[in-house]
Amino acid sequence: MPPNYYTGPTGHSHTADVQSVQTAVLLVNLGTPTAPTAQAVRPYLAQFLGDTRVIDYPRWLWWLILHGVILRIRPARSAHAYARIWTERGSPLRFESEALAAALQAKLEREQPGTLRVALAMRYGEPAVADTIAQLHREGVRRLLVLPLYPQYSATSTGSVIDAVADAMKAMRWPPELRLINDYHDDDAHIEALAQRIERWWAENGRGDKLLLSFHGIPERYVRLGDPYADQCQTTARLLRQRLQLGEGELLVSFQSRVGRERWLHPYTDATVRQLAADGVKRLDVACPGFAVDCLETLEEIAMQNRDFFLAAGGQSLRYIPALNDSPEQIDSLAALLQRHLRGWPASRTDDGAA
Numbered sequence: 001m002p003p004n005y006y007t008g009p010t011g012h013s014h015t016a017d018v019q020s021v022q023t024a025v026l027l028v029n030l031g032t033p034t035a036p037t038a039q040a041v042r043p044y045l046a047q048f049l050g051d052t053r054v055i056d057y058p059r060w061l062w063w064l065i066l067h068g069v070i071l072r073i074r075p076a077r078s079a080h081a082y083a084r085i086w087t088e089r090g091s092p093l094r095f096e097s098e099a100l101a102a103a104l105q106a107k108l109e110r111e112q113p114g115t116l117r118v119a120l121a122m123r124y125g126e127p128a129v130a131d132t133i134a135q136l137h138r139e140g141v142r143r144l145l146v147l148p149l150y151p152q153y154s155a156t157s158t159g160s161v162i163d164a165v166a167d168a169m170k171a172m173r174w175p176p177e178l179r180l181i182n183d184y185h186d187d188d189a190h191i192e193a194l195a196q197r198i199e200r201w202w203a204e205n206g207r208g209d210k211l212l213l214s215f216h217g218i219p220e221r222y223v224r225l226g227d228p229y230a231d232q233c234q235t236t237a238r239l240l241r242q243r244l245q246l247g248e249g250e251l252l253v254s255f256q257s258r259v260g261r262e263r264w265l266h267p268y269t270d271a272t273v274r275q276l277a278a279d280g281v282k283r284l285d286v287a288c289p290g291f292a293v294d295c296l297e298t299l300e301e302i303a304m305q306n307r308d309f310f311l312a313a314g315g316q317s318l319r320y321i322p323a324l325n326d327s328p329e330q331i332d333s334l335a336a337l338l339q340r341h342l343r344g345w346p347a348s349r350t351d352d353g354a355a
């Protein structure tokens with residue numbers, strides 16, 4: 001039988017429950033290297049930076065630069081950064097995403113016993129989107145709801161997940177019915193979750209002089225070409241500012257993680273924290289609402305690198321407020337978001353529980 005050919009509900013599944021569950025939720029995050037070494041980071045960066053959604057230069061030119069220059073230098077530098085945040089559980093992006101998926105599975109199982117599966121895939125590296133969808137398909141999944149773990153849509157992040165899902169579907173004779181959440185940047189429950197998470201953190205740790213929201217940047221050119229990302233970041237920030245009842249000067253927005261020589265979204269986070277310190281701000285709180293779970297970009301770039309920049313420029317403390325991760329706030333808001341997008345699909349037990 002050809003690979004990915006639907007074998008029916010008795011196919012390859014191991015438990016009665018899995019056999020009967022025809023609807024799956026697939027969470028997709030970016031992916032992360034398997035170890036904090038140049039050797040492990042290199043193939044990860046090659047796949048990531050080789051994606052035309054991420055870098056759209058003409059292929060032959062970019063291939064020469066990527067393989068001739070960047071992949072000779074960057075893996076060692078990135079590996080050094082990864083080593084600073086690596087734990088005995090591995091890469092934070094990976095174990096935090098797994099914890100989120102497990103908590104969502106448990107929550108949805110309590111709400112609708114035996115009707116839904118939650119799976120997790122990574123856009124780059126493992127577990128690959130195509131392999132995960134093929135496995136769900138073999139287990140009899142006929143309806144698939146995909147949630148890319150990016151609150152704001154960008155072609156470079158969400159768009160690339162859509163490509164990977166489309167490629168996986170193309171390889172199937174009878175693909176499952178598909179729904180795909182584009183973004184949840186202005187979802188009421190999501191804004192409420194962010195606000196409560198920040199307020200809870202302030203209640204436990206006290207409050208700084210200002211709150212900076214740092215989002216991952218993208219090249220400005222992509223926004224001119226129609227990417228809604230910058231607008232969605234600003235909307236998330238505006239809604240959060242209203243909900244937290246903060247003034248324009250108390251909640252600021254910046255963009256981090258710039259790569260290469262092009263102009264990226266402004267203002268840059270590193271320049272912003274230095275300027276704030278120079279302006280006399282002593283205690284700065286930073287949150288990164290664009291990241292569903294903590295990762296290199298929050299734990300190393302913000303909580304370590306930018307903290308150092310702020311202190312060196314005269315600031316007293318830069319405190320990073322953790323991502324929503326698998327907090328009750330995140331689980332409740334994402335479960336509600338998923339339930340809304342699942343509406344209209346039949347309850348998926350086909351065996352009336354008799355298996």
Ligand SMILES: C=CC1=C(C)c2cc3[nH]c(cc4nc(cc5[nH]c(cc1n2)c(C)c5CCC(=O)O)C(CCC(=O)O)=C4C)c(C)c3C=C
Pocket residue numbers: 030031032033045048054055074078091093150154156157216217218219229257259290291294295296297
């Ligand atoms: C070079 C172009 C890049 C674009 C465009 C980009 C957009 C983008 N990225 C995220 C989320 C994450 N990025 C992460 C790491 C990371 N990002 C880039 C480059 C671009 N990102 C690189 C090269 C790296 C790897 C690390 C490094 O070498 O600096 C991560 C963390 C991964 C981890 O393992 O922890 C996340 C998450 C979004 C949301 C986005 C567009 C909006």
Ligand SMILES: [Fe+2]
Pocket residue numbers: 216257
């Ligand atoms: Fe990135």
Ligand SMILES: [Fe+2]
Pocket residue numbers: 257296297301
């Ligand atoms: Fe970075």
